[in-house]
Amino acid sequence: MSEADTPPDKTTVNIRITETFLADVDGTWKELGYNSRSEFIRDVLRDAVKHPDFDRADLKAMLASEVDIQEGRTSSSDEVKDEYDLGDGATDDE
Template identity: 55%
Template sequence: MSDADTSSSDEGPEMVQVNLRLTKTFLEDIDATWEEQGFNSRSEFLRFVARDAVKNPDFSREGWKQIAASEHDLRTGEAELVSREEVLELMDADE
């Protein structure tokens, strides 16, 4: 970890700066996502994502891979959206 900027303020807990190395295309995906999701900034989005990953560790890396693959399939037209009703029908058929 690099030297951290630990600026403190009266607005909340002490914040520490963390540096990440990301590919340009991944950063572009992050930027598009935080804007689409309505976050105020990239930093706010990344804090939310990191907090969610720490608070919900049961959601595995494999689960994230499956979501990413499904999202890719939807965006490229290789898959179709399924309605809530269709999902419930599929769940009932498994029992």
């Protein structure tokens, strides 16, 4: 195996979390099909580093939207236009 094919060295990092949170983490990585807790945590940290502008509020909004879609709480574009008095898309200047 060449040096280019050698995986980078890994360092162990210890964190403290509650048993309850650890149980949530364990349930999540298994449910999402990860092979291990470490693989899941590395992926989550990688996403946080690569996408620092994507925050908890964004995630909550996405999850809330997904629940609305799954429960059939959606609106057509015409309903949204009517609700916000957007008419047919024409502006007052036209």
